[in-house]
Structures are given as C-alpha cells and as structure tokens.
Amino acid sequence: MPRIYIKDLHSHIGNEATVSGWVDVRRDHGKIIFLDIRDRSGSIQAVIAPDEGMLLETVAPIRPEWVVELTGEVKKRPEKMVNEALPTGDIELSVRAVRVLGEAKELPFSKDESLNFDTYLDYLPLTLRTKRARAIFTVQAEIIRAFREFYEREEFVEIQAPKLIGEDAEGGASVFEVPYFGHTAHLAQSPQFYKQIMVGVFEKVFMTGNVFRAEKHATTRHLNEYTSLDAEMGFIEDHRDVMKTLGRMMRHIAGALRARAAEEFAFLGAEFPLLPDDIPSLKLREAQRVIKEKFGEDATHEPDLSPQHERWLSEYAREEFGSDCLFITHFPMEKRPMYTREDPDDPGYARGFDLLFRGLEVVTGGQRVHEYDALVAAMRAKGLDPDRFSFYLQAFKYGMPPHGGFGMGLERLTARFLGLENVKEATLFPREINRIDARLSE
C-alpha cells in the first residue's frame, strides 16, 4: 500500500492505510501496545492488539526512534479518549501489519528531558528531531525562500560567489587561512568584492551562502560560520534606496511567514513583528541622544553601539514608532571599511546603516565608493596596499555606477523572528571555538 502522511489520515477513517515514521513513545498496557508514531507531517497513536503471534514477535523489541511501517484500520477514537492537543488526536491506527525499517539503540536520555545546551549540541542528530527544533528550521527555510523570492521578483540576478579568496581578503584578525598549493588562501568573511564586481555586470544581484569568521570569543551572538544573505544594487541615489528595498524585503518575509509558518510561530510562542511601511531611522548621534535622555547613559562619545544600546533603542522604536525594526545611520567613517561612502552633507560620517531588529543588529549596509581614484585613496588611508586589491579594483577602473547593498545573517534573522536568545539555537550545526560537531579535544 502506498504510504500516507499522518496529517492526511482523516480522509481514511474506516479504511486501511499505511503510515511510516519514528516511534516517539511506547506504552504497554497489559497485552496491548500503544505506539505514538511521528512522521514529517504529524503524529498518531497506533494500537497493537494481543494474541497475534507473528506481530508481537516483531513488535516486542521496538523502542523509541525505531523506524516502522504500520498498516491497519484508521478508527475514530471514543469521545472520552480524544486528545485535543493533536490534530490527529481523534483517530488512531488499529495495526494489522508491522515492518521494521530501521532499528535504534537505547536513547542517551529521555526525549522529554530538558537538556543543557552543550548536551543538546553534543547530540544534534537526535535533538534536532524534536518538534521545537523542526519548527525553528522550518521557519528558517521559509525565511531564505522568501528572501530569494523577493529579490527574484525585483529582477535581481542570483550569483555564486567563491568562498576561497586570495591575498586580497579584507583582512583583520578574524580571517581563517587555508594552505592552497604552496600559497595561502583565506575563507571569505563576506561576498562583498564579488557582489560589487557583479553590479558592473547585472546591475542588481543577490546571493546566499556561507561566510566565515575566526572569532575567538564565544557569545550568544557570534558564530564561526554562518549563512549570509546579500544584495547589491546599482544606479542608486544614496544609501536610502538600499534601505527602502530592505524595508520592503522585511515586510515580504514577515508576510510569507504569516502565510506559510503560522503553525510553527504558534507552537514556538513567537509573535509576528511590527513593521510599519516606513521603518524609522536615526543617525547614530540622534540614537545616542535618545539613549542619554531616555535611558540615562551618556554614550555620545562612542563610535558604535553596545549590545545594551541596541536593546534600548529597539525598545524605544517599538514604543515611539510601533516598529520592531530601526535603522541607525551615519556611523563615523573610521569605524567602517574602506569601500564605505562618506556623506558629503555630513562629513566624517558614512552613508551607511545598521538595521536593529528586536534588540539586535541583523543587517549592515550602505552606499559604496564607486570611483576608482577615490577607492585607491580610501585604501591608502586605511593603510591597505591597493596592489593587493588589483582584481577587485578592475571593476572600478572600467566604470561603475553609484551602488550599495547589504549583508544579513540568516541565523540572527531567524533568532530575532522567533525570539530565541541564542543564535546557535537557530543554526543547524553551529561552529564555535571549542566545537565542530563534536567538542574539540584540549
């Protein structure tokens, strides 16, 4: 018999059906065995009656996480036995035949035990099977899908950016090195150079892919590898054109999640964000005045925001503007990379922005320098040797339009949509200083 998904069993009441899945729970009541069976679509109680010799022999060793195929009659449960908590709680499967598809060893802990986070990470191939983890990564799949959907509709072209990059890495301490046939390559911290080069080809491009940061500190906000969602667009007036597309993208993603992941949001107790048509925007100096006036800390001399500042400003944006998102613009030029464009109307400050989302920076972007001579000068001013960037510089040598873009971490975005404290909860297989899947030995 063809396999039927558990969520579709209602249309088979009174008939035979075959389901396949994992055993969640086994309960023996005298000679009757109850198995809660889980597949990708839901779960259902299977009832195996006594005195059917062959069947009991097959069923005897079955434990949690065994994979089985069950054939039997789909029956309505007596009124008193209905489990209101499950969509399939009003039916059960009266099993006639059992086939074991995969055996399992004894589990290292009970499935409803609450685990400390390190144990959760130690056993990801098992712990990712919980309803909670499946809900989180279903939402993540919908976010990246909605991201691409938005930029495809806007006629951006998807590109594939390499991760192995040469001597022309942006540099800094947080770059991984890779021995490369007698030379040294690096792992890209972002697809920055390639997306800018490709604006010279397609005008508007987007991409999704892994990026790498050799961060030595372990926090709830940092990862050594994450999925970056990037877009870059030409023929803009200034950074506000990038902010506008980004605002519409956030609303598109939120709309897609409402339409396609409402069940997961409900299960996780997550709320859809407040996203007004115009996302509010403050210059860093204005934001610092807000912090001083509303929260009593004088950070007006700082070149950047602290995590606490980001939380305060998000609180302020929600109260003042009814928005879970807030742009902070015009950071001081000395804190931004060499390709950052200065605002001629506000010298010393960048035509760039961060996007705060529910207390955390999730996007960084802005307008870029597009004139060759200015970019070479900007490199020199940062102490960088333009000769090391000659490949990248070709794009500018041979004509580039005004352009800008942004990069966004998929895991941070997922965590903020779902209100998860630790970004690693929104990362399937997080890389940390002390862990690549298994803990690294001392």
Added chain:
Amino acid sequence: MPRIYIKDLHSHIGNEATVSGWVDVRRDHGKIIFLDIRDRSGSIQAVIAPDEGMLLETVAPIRPEWVVELTGEVKKRPEKMVNEALPTGDIELSVRAVRVLGEAKELPFSKDESLNFDTYLDYLPLTLRTKRARAIFTVQAEIIRAFREFYEREEFVEIQAPKLIGEDAEGGASVFEVPYFGHTAHLAQSPQFYKQIMVGVFEKVFMTGNVFRAEKHATTRHLNEYTSLDAEMGFIEDHRDVMKTLGRMMRHIAGALRARAAEEFAFLGAEFPLLPDDIPSLKLREAQRVIKEKFGEDATHEPDLSPQHERWLSEYAREEFGSDCLFITHFPMEKRPMYTREDPDDPGYARGFDLLFRGLEVVTGGQRVHEYDALVAAMRAKGLDPDRFSFYLQAFKYGMPPHGGFGMGLERLTARFLGLENVKEATLFPREINRIDARLSE
C-alpha cells in the same frame, strides 16, 4: 526624471526619457557624437548634436565603459538607418542632457577582440560584462532557481550545511585543511553527512552551497570550488526512487529554461536537451558491452568510465533512446564510498548511479546504508575508524529510514545545458591550482 530601462523605450517614442548605462562604443562623425549605451535590459544608440557648449564639454572625455545618465527625446530612426539586429534598432535617443555617473580608464583591449582564456580570466570584472558571459550566468541563475522550485514543490525542506568540518572528513588527498584554533578543520567536499542526518529530521531535504576539492590537476572538467546542488530523501524502496525524482527535476529545469531563458539559448546557439519521460538506464557492465560492440574498445575489466566512454555512451543514448541523459548504475562497491548500499540482487555492485548529460557525468547518487551496525562494518571494511565518525553515526544509532540522494555540480550542469567545452566558462570566478582571481605567484 525616473530612469527607464532601454528595452522599454519603445513606449516613449516622441517623448523625453532618461536612460542610464555603460558606453559600449563611441563614434565621432564630424561634430556629431554617437554613443551605444548598454544597460541590463538592452542597448541603444544615443545621438549628441553639436554646438551645445556645456554638453560637449561633458561629453568630450567619455570613452567605453564610462557610466552615464542620458536624457533626451526617443525618436524613430529613418527607415534606412534601422539596425535589424537590435530590438531597439529602430529608435535612438536624441540627447539633451548628460550626467557622468562613473568614469573609466582606457580599456586593456578592444571589447570585440577575441581573448585567450587566461586573459579572459585575468580581467573577469571587465570580461564578464560581455553579452556572452551575461547570457551564460543568466541561464545559471535560472537553473539554480528551477532546482529549488522543483524541490520546494515536492515538499523537500531547504537546509544550511556547514562547510567547515572536523576530523571526520570523508578524507582522501583532495581535502583542504584549515587551521582552526589549534586544531585542524577541513573544507567539505560535499554536504553528504549533514543531508543524511537531516533525513532523520525532515525526511526530505535539499540544499545549495559551495564545496571544495583540493584537485591538483587542471582540466576543463575540474574546479577547486564549485556550487553543489544536493537532495536526500527518506522512505524510499531503492535507488530507483531517487533516479525518478532526478529525471523529473531535469525536465522541470529544462522547461523553466525554455520559458525564462529562450533568448539566452538562442544567442548562445544552445539547444534544449532531449529528455524522454523515462531516462534510459544501463548497468555499468551493460554500458561496457555497448562500448565494446559499438565503439570497439574492451573496457569490460574497468571499474569506472573514462571521459571518452562517457562521450560514447551519450552518443549512443541519443541515437538509441532519443535522450541527452543516461543513467549508469551498479558500479563495483570498492569504487564507491562507505555509505554506499550494495544491491542484494547483484552482490558486489552498488545501488547507485551516475547521470551522464551530453557526454559528461553531472550527477552522482544512490541509496545509502541506513543500519548502524552495517555502516560501522562498512567503515571498518574501508579502513576507517568509526570513532572518528561518531557524530554522523548518531543519526543511524537512533533510527534512520531507508534513504538516498544525489549531488550535482551547478557549473557542469550549466556547461552541459549550453554546450560549453570548459566548465570554467560556466563559473563566475573559477579557482584553479594556479589562480585565485589573480594568478598565484610562483
């Protein structure tokens, strides 16, 4: 005035319009200057008349690849001056105002010069701007889009697989090492382990992302980094279930390209493939008999196909079955990785396949071992220490269904769809032993 794409100028004949783009060609005819302007949508001739002082001063230095914004009247060209080769060949822009958006230095070669491939690669930020390169990578974007579209419709869940992997890499000489905080990490050659683990979570998964091969040989078929398109599915009967979904996927991609990239195919002189409902399939031994009988080479003792064999078999499949695709199944177990499932009906041979597409292997896949004890034994038989794979093995220890999947190189697939001889022509920024963007110094 808002910018109008060149392809949309027909609806503005007799009116003023503003276009922006790159200068393809400049021709001075006496005092009249003709500029061919290119944007992402097309190109058009702009005419700048004499004796308008300010304008000429701005226009005087303009050369190929300068980026300009032009405002003027859209005019029908006299019948005799129509350029039939261009969709906008019947109109021109009579320019009133010019704004320079980006300057360009003198080009290193004329744009219609035919370049040797190394020079093409040396100057990618410029050479990718040709119509040919833009057509190739537009097709590539449509292929990856159609791949995801197909598996989303089939309810596969997208996952993000890490590229930095630990000591439990599949191994072999062709793995890049990465110093990782006093330990050694590796760059993934495929998302194999993660997609199998995630079958235990979502049953059906797909992913797209970069993978890395430290190949020391430079050929037209190999890359040191490429984009891998992967899918993995649970609750299959055998490898033929995977082959079926793959066949439907190929037809979906071909259909999407017909619908969305017909113009690019026409420009590149590429033909849409012949893809029958059932893609023909031969066991390796049957394929070797065909080679012996039809092409006169006795390769029946070989454990694999050579590039020449792949070309012959594709030729045979086209003639015999009217198909540009051909599955080759049942390679000897000793040539396949430890997770490969043996066919119980054909001992010594794998429930696995390669897909040949127009003379080249573009996909490898098959059914996997899903029983813990059998997988541990298979590792030992290949001389691998199961302790090094303990994270991956958890998935099997705690219950896995029969499953299988495949991996496919986006660049090879693009090259085969378009009939490009060198896979590097279908790679935006190819990594080779002697090159990462720039040539590596000796």
